Amino acid sequence: MMQDFLLPDLGEGLPEAELVTWLVAEGDEVSLNQTIAEVETAKAVVELPSPFAGRVATLHAAEGEVIAVGSVLISFDVAGADAPAHDVPATETPVGETAEAAEIASAVATDAVPEDARAEPNLVGYGASPRAGSRPQRRARVGARQARTDTAVLEAAPHDAIQLGDVEQVVERPRSTPPVRALAKQLGVDLALVEPTGPTDLITRADVEAYAERVGATGAVAPAASTVDAADAAPDAPPREVDARTTRIPIRGVRKHTAAAMVQSAFTAPHVTTFLTVDVTATTELVASLKADRSLQDHRIGVLAVAAKAVCLALGRHPELNSAWDEAAGEIVQHHYVNLGIAAATGRGLVVPNIRDAQELTLVELADSIRTLAETARAGKTSPADMAGGTFSITNVGVFGVDAGTPILNPGEAGILAVGAVRRRPWEHRGAIALRDVMTLALSFDHRLVDGEQGSKFLVDVGDVLSEPGRAMLLR
DSSP: OEEEEEOOOOSSOOSEEEEEEESSOTTOEEOTTOEEEEEEOSSOEEEEEOSSOEEEEEEOSOTTOEEETTSEEEEEETHHHHTTTTOOOGGGSOTTOOHHHHHHHHHHHTOOOOGGGGSSOOOTTSSOOTTTTSOOEEEOOTTOOOOOOOHHHHHHSOGGGOOGGGOOSEEEOOEEOHHHHHHHHHHTOOGGGSOOOSGGGEEOHHHHHHHHHHHTOOSOOOOOTTTSOGGGOOOSSOOEEEETTEEEOOOOHHHHHHHHHHHHHHHHSOEEEEEEEEEOHHHHHHHHHHHHOGGGTTSOOOHHHHHHHHHHHHHHHOGGGGEEEETTTTEEEEOSSOOEEEOEEETTEEEOOEETTGGGOOHHHHHHHHHHHHHHHHTTOOOGGGGSSOOEEEEOGGGGTOOOOOOOOOTTOSEEEEEOOOEEEEEEETTEEEEEEEEEEEEEEETTTOOHHHHHHHHHHHHHHHHOGGGGGGOO
16 A cells, blocks of 8 residues: 655744655665655754655655655555565566575565554654664665675775675664765765764764775765865755856755844844953963863863853843743743753854753853754754754854854844954953953843843853853852
């Protein structure tokens, strides 16, 4: 029986999504909740699980295509999973296949679907997977060349020399980022054959380039890592060259959503920005001492983490900055928790994931959370849920060597703090001029919610903690 899978609403109420990568092909046997594709909403790249166990009959969209929610994405022959879906007809055995390869293919095909995988379809966001806690796997097909065999064999043989006999019974889908997959496609490299060296078995750009060099894979070479960062290299969509002087890039995905949100924020909330330049020498000395502490060597505690702690403390004293304007209800909503957004610039656009209940975290925990959010964002793995429900945001423009700016509010929030670069400057200190570490802070706030006095006092409290971190002991 044929079953169509319609692209679901992925929980954000967004009308469309872009198909990034198919992880199955027509004719594949898939199990319930097996990851079949990656789609990009206006906020994040999302893995899409299969709602059926059966054979893939038709793929209704091509990679890079924008699909409306509710449109048919893929069709399954579910009847193939009822009868032993794992029985492969003799006609599917490739001509000239060896007895050994046929035996292996039979073993692959007869790896039966677990009983619990025959339950009702489990769509995105509804209930747990029958294999909860396990990573999604793709079942190997007859004739597939995607198994990892002994590393020495793979390094010695060209890509096309891998035989069917090398196929394992179940092949785990290789982990990589969209830019790395794009590079692999350009170079003609099968990611399943690449040995990962990144964290948690993540295949990096260097892994793909090294493999391509070893086996002599061909294809157009992507820009060098020195000119395009591997984590930020994926555009929202392929650019289109109009002539030698013009390139047009489709506005899609995260960049499209960010543009709409910023326009809405700029023309809805009356923005006010105020600035404060502070001597942060005591903070930089504190950071240096923490970095020298061997017990903290696994934690990257920087000035941004101290600023985040200062913001959490100051929000407790100035709840107006941790509020939201509810136009429909005619109310101001004050939050008694801090979901602290950290703006992250990626090749897909600006994303602002937030740290839940940041007010409860220590300085070390905040530093670890910021690091995790940044790494996840650069890998393109930030989920829509991670970007929802923020109450206040920080943008670190100092990392780009910028002193200050006038940041636009994240929609629904009352304030955003821009943290500038730390500069070594002549500064008045204890009645004399000395070289000190100086930083400019810029606070934008919604003037419907926050008066100038309240915004200024909040900014001064943040500055006081950065100029004298010991003051944090006095705040709560």
